[in-house]
Amino acid sequence: MNQSYDSSEPAITVADVYKNYGDLQALNGVSFSIRQGEFFGLLGPNGAGKSTLINALAGLLRINSGSLQILGSDVRSDYRQARQKLGVVPQEIVMDPFFTVRETLQFQSGYFGIKNNEEWIDELLEQLNLTDKQNTNMRRLSGGMKRRVLIAQALVHKPPVLVLDEPTAGVDVELRQSMWRFVRRLHQDGHTIVLTTHYLEEAEELCDRIAIIDHGEIIALETKEDLLARGLGSKLLVRASDRIDAIPAQLQERVVRLDGNEVELTIHRDNDSVMAILDELRAESIEIEYVSVLTDSLQDVFVQMTGSQGG
């Protein structure tokens, strides 16, 4: 990232944004801001409003009211500046089938007013392992390679803010890992990264701060640690020295899994005492060999908050 911006300016400002499609309220008074240099996760169930918000930020759709700014530039009234500062990796794998990888990147540079960008294009091709495919027609690339070209296209004008809209959907594990290595490097270089993903473990691993959007409203916006601490429960894993045949009646409701000499019980973070539960097990002549407390993952927190299984 070459250009520097006023560090007090948020990378993205979303202020009281409303967008409706007929009767459907896709965004319902959404407000938040993302600091420069953050790795920000935007999660929500399908149809929650994530893509609507990202498309509005990218200028791909018009909101009904409110304002959206990229590093202080309004996406509507100052759209030239705003779009120059933003790179977007779209959710769908799309391409222009007429051109090669290099031609695609050269045209994309030109669209942003950059004439001689060969050095940066070479670097992007190398970083994304596309150098040997640079003269291949886009149609002949595999899905994973097309995905990498999309990332290169989003970065070709060196935007300080990068939005990745579910970039790893349908991508194999190896490519996903290499993609995240690359994105982490961009983040270390100072880019602000905004990520939406269906894989909550990715958000948990990568993001500093996470917003959860549901029915067009932000229902949580916290650091990853605070969000995880919001988890109401944990699980208690108990391994006995012998097969567990019976669980005390008062613990029956808590049983998540009973398998041979192992039992997994739900516990409430604030209301339950682990020692008391263990005492009840011992009272049933269960000889405890090993105990582990499993804390909630982001997935668990997400499910508790939205009632949905994935982001």
Next chain:
Amino acid sequence: MNWIACFTLFRKEISRFVKVWLQTVVAPVVTALLYLLVFGHVLEGRVQTFDGVTYGAFLIPGLLMMTVIQNAFANTSSSLIQSKVMGSLVFIMLPPFSDFEFFLAYVGAAIMRGLAVGMGVFLLAVFYVDVPIDNIVIIIGFAILGSYVMGALGMIAGIWAEKFDQIAAFQSFLIVPLTFLSGVFYSIKSLPPLWYELSKWNPFFYMIDGFRYGFFGQSDQPVIQSFLAMLAAAAVLTIACLWMLRSGYKLRDA
């Protein structure tokens, strides 16, 4: 005005049709030549034209302009609908183009395709019939103006349409009938009075008639009238295109 951005989009649009030149340039040239061979042979001496002008010579400017305008229309409309259907429109929507830069690049490329195809038809047609050239400036001026108008109309169709068959319907039910009834194959003076009057309401007639004036120095209507009609059409369509782009109609309001 970001000239680099505008010129890049213009260049990309030209590359797009050049990469499939067989379909976008050669095929329409061959079709126009087939019209010339068949109609030129069958109707020679049977259709009233201008004084001292053979039917074959009369037909060439009409076919030329028909090919030019149909291809200018096809360039913008097919490019936009393809990008929309394939999703690659996002690459054009994300960069900071102004409405005018966007318009100029697409219509500019449509003009280039119109001229390329027109040149192809002309170069081959002159082997068939000797065609006089009365005023080259008028010929080129009308070719550019006609391509501009049709490129802009193609942009409107491309923005409006959501499926390929809507573009095909636009071509089949509007462009082709209006072109065929515009005097490509005949002088409208040979028509019955009602059809003669109706033809004067066909904007395509002025493209053909003014263009033909450049070859023969004579036309059904005064050339200045054709020129003004074309200018008016260009102005109206430019305003319509810019309004559609500004409002984000079917482009930015999904």
